[in-house]
Amino acid sequence: MGDHHDEGYPDDGELPVHEVRLRSFRMDETAVTNAQFATFCKDTGYVTESEQVGVSAVFHLAVDAAPADVLHQLDTTPWWVAVRGADWRHPGGPRSSITDLQNHPVVHVSWNDASAYCQWAGARLPTEAEWEYAARGGLPAARFPWGDELTPRGRWNLNVWQGRFPAHNSLDDGYLTTAPARAFRPNAYGLHQMVGNVWEWCADRFDPGWYAVSGVDNPLGPGPGPDELSELAPGRAPGGGDWRVMRGGSYLCHDSYCYRYRVAARSSNTADSATANLGFRCVRDL
Template identity: 55%
Template structure:
């Protein structure tokens, strides 16, 4: 593994070496019965932000007009139970299982965990033998104790394999942000600008002083159930915090001049976009759990805070949510 910043370790292997790796597939597409897609009308919205709250290298701005065709997106991130259905049907082996380890936040490991390699710039990430979607914290942990939590330790390619099995796809970055905003524009979070309006916690992020002490005031030290906390205006749960979510797009910090219609990101580039932040985000260190915030990683990167959400094309004559927007950027 290479050393990297706060949003997760990156693999040292050449990503292109695995580009043609295809999962074993059953004869027909499968899909967990509880994977619910929400139909959205699309239309115009302002993507990104001019607020200057993010890192310049993340390329959040400028706020730019985007027009989207109707599409569907999952109500929640893919859960452990749903991913288990996929593996049982196909025999798929994830990248973390293939290499025999992944990275886990040190605060989730037992006190007697043997010393292993951490990251130079982020020592709270510990390489953990056996860590994968089945065993989120390595030996002794089990996904079955958190079947309704988002699956983690999945690479972009693993997420893509699940989507192909389910006859779905990953959302574009523009679709992800439009859906995450829930009909509000120019707001920091899916519900407004205050992190805890009226003292209520509406997402799973770090409270306290990162990385030494987490107050867990939101109720969780690690992942929360995929449908924890109230949904946004479009019915999506946990668009901020909990786990990073892979998008289809390659990453770039420059954006074409608008207005843009159904943008799908640049045609070249190694890294893929991740959105939404995770349970490790804190305003003092990684303020990337805002709806405009973004980051990226290589397609084979895995860690204990990286998952995904599925999307699909609109159904013909499907009713879709079309709330009126009350806010402007």
């Protein structure tokens, strides 16, 4: 487990490469889709955190909202726009819908939302170690689920950004935002789009120094408080709080600024955060 090519971002903590042993588990072939999440909400009456807050983050080229609903852009990441009324049913804003996106991954779901769905489905979120093992598809040390080359024989196997980010996407892979959950060939384990398309929540709390102290057997990530972390792993994510691991990259990843569509790449966000490029998939114990 970890970055065998030494090409990750130091602050992400992809090193050291270390051995992990896992119990058997079964993983969903795809990220949870809009159709599946709609069934969950219909059965339970669940309301996501984005719906409760009334605002979520949308990529600037995908906003579908009245000007009054476009609240602000962040100075550090101006391609993200806070849009009133953006949520899983309206991924681009109030004027958008999922009518034609039933087989696309659900987005605008927080870690808390994803955990609620998993509980309803009799499943759970994967641990970070389980996610990486599954994403590798039986290829130890490979950069991507199919090998080391991004586009073997000139073929795109994933949905990421092509062109000049964030102003122009050449759409070489066919998609500006999400692609259908089965749009590309699966890896050798039969799992679709383990990299690209949407980030996927993992169960673990995030710490950039965790790999230095992680256990070997079925690691679950660091504990909930700094007192439970080794002095070798002091970082955690900036700002403190309940930061959770995200894996796989998304349709916005580009090697010029976010080379995180590799199987070893790591990132994080707070458990109550939701964006237009963040989803999840489920696992079940055997």
